[in-house]
Amino acid sequence: MSDLKNKSKEMDPEAAFTMPIHYVIAAVYVVLTVTAFSLNTLVIWAFVKDRTLRTRSNSLILSIAVGDWLHAVLAYPLGVVKNASQSWRLSGGACTWYAFITSFLSFGIMLHYATFSIERAITINFSEALFCIERKLGLIIAGLWLFALLWSSFPLFGWSAYVPEGAGVCCSIRWQSSDPLDITFVACIFLFFFFGPVVTMVIAYYSVYNNMKKMTLNAHGLWGENAAPTMEVIQAEGKIGRMAFMMSTCFLFAWTPYAVVSLYAIINQPEDITPLVATLPALFAKTAPCYNPVIYFLSYKKFRESLKRTLRRQGNTSAVSRL
Numbered sequence: 001m002s003d004l005k006n007k008s009k010e011m012d013p014e015a016a017f018t019m020p021i022h023y024v025i026a027a028v029y030v031v032l033t034v035t036a037f038s039l040n041t042l043v044i045w046a047f048v049k050d051r052t053l054r055t056r057s058n059s060l061i062l063s064i065a066v067g068d069w070l071h072a073v074l075a076y077p078l079g080v081v082k083n084a085s086q087s088w089r090l091s092g093g094a095c096t097w098y099a100f101i102t103s104f105l106s107f108g109i110m111l112h113y114a115t116f117s118i119e120r121a122i123t124i125n126f127s128e129a130l131f132c133i134e135r136k137l138g139l140i141i142a143g144l145w146l147f148a149l150l151w152s153s154f155p156l157f158g159w160s161a162y163v164p165e166g167a168g169v170c171c172s173i174r175w176q177s178s179d180p181l182d183i184t185f186v187a188c189i190f191l192f193f194f195f196g197p198v199v200t201m202v203i204a205y206y207s208v209y210n211n212m213k214k215m216t217l218n219a220h221g222l223w224g225e226n227a228a229p230t231m232e233v234i235q236a237e238g239k240i241g242r243m244a245f246m247m248s249t250c251f252l253f254a255w256t257p258y259a260v261v262s263l264y265a266i267i268n269q270p271e272d273i274t275p276l277v278a279t280l281p282a283l284f285a286k287t288a289p290c291y292n293p294v295i296y297f298l299s300y301k302k303f304r305e306s307l308k309r310t311l312r313r314q315g316n317t318s319a320v321s322r323l
Contacts, residue, residue, distance in 0.1 A: 017167045017275070025169050025283065026083035029076055032286050036072035039293035040065050042307065049313075050306040056137050057123075057240075060116050061296070063141050064247070067109045068289030075102045076286065079170055099162035099171040100152055106255070107193045108148035109288075113248040114197035115144060117204035120241045124208045124215075151192065160185035166279030170286075175262045176270040176278065183266050190266075194259045201248050208241050243299040247292055254288035257281035 017025075043065040047053050054062070078098045119137075155161050155173060160182045165172045175186045258281040265273055296303045 017169070017279075022083040022169065025279075026080050028283065029079040029083065029286075032290065033072050033076040033080060036068055036076065036289040039290065040069035040072065043293050043296060043303075044069060046303060046307045046310055049310045053303065053306055056135070057119065059137055059141060060112055060119065063145075064109055064112050064116075064292060067105045067112070068292060071102065071105055071286075071289045075105075079286075083169055095164055095171040096156070096162045099173065100156065102170075103155075103162075103173060104148055104152035106285075106288075107152055107189075108145045110193050110197050110251065110255075111144040111148060112141075113244075113251055114200040114204075115140060116244045117201040117208075117248060120244050121204040121207050124211050124241065148193075151189065154185065166277075166282060167275035169279050170282055172282060175265050176273060177265075178270060186262055186266055190259065190263055194255070198252065201245075205241070205245050205248075212241070239299065239301075243295060246295050246299060250291035250295065251288050254291070255285045258285040 044062070047058070047062050047065070075098055078094060158181075160177075161174045162171055163174045164170075165176065173186060173189065174182050177183070261273065261277065261281045297307070
């Protein structure tokens, strides 16, 4: 039994999957590329066409949609080509580009979710400070992307590296390593771009939930039957808060298995992680850009109506009927 385990460790990860499996993975990448590109294009298109959507508070949503769209345009096609081709290997510059752009976009989007939760908490709990926050939201978004760019650039300059992961179906940070530099970098990434944002979101949304309950009770207690107008405002803010919470939850749903496997590699022997165990969470994380447009459409009535109007203006009656 130990001999088999040793042989599996010595086997080239690239040879762990047969070509039919690589074809299946290529097909998954095709579905992810088409879905993420088409759905997020609709979101961006709606924002471009409808000025009423382009509020400062919605700029976080637009920034996330652009990040998800760039995943589909700049990274996922490489996954299709690599797994569909028997001769082309995702290595060298192509591997580095794929890993860098996916890391940069994923880091930035994760920070956006944490910022979105803070913005919702401030809106509900400290409405008098909202105007000041909204005025600076553009600078905050730029700061989030710059911070993500900084940390995604470190492997390019020697702190860890971008290498093929799992069975070589894609590339990422060198987390399957016992080198202290790699371990410290992965630990920092886990702290700044997973654990920290998760704690921030839990605290922010918990405060939103508690204050929504208090505001609802106070409105009924003060105005009784005349509380309807106030309740409409509270409920509108609550719906946006629930949408932000759903977006964050879906992103964590996609990325948590990958984060757990990476953390396991830090704590235990990374060599014990098989190519299959390393590949599946990485591939599942790639579904994250597909969720948000569906959440916008189902949870955000203003966006839903705006998209219908935009499609109607373009004379796309068939699309309107399907909606």
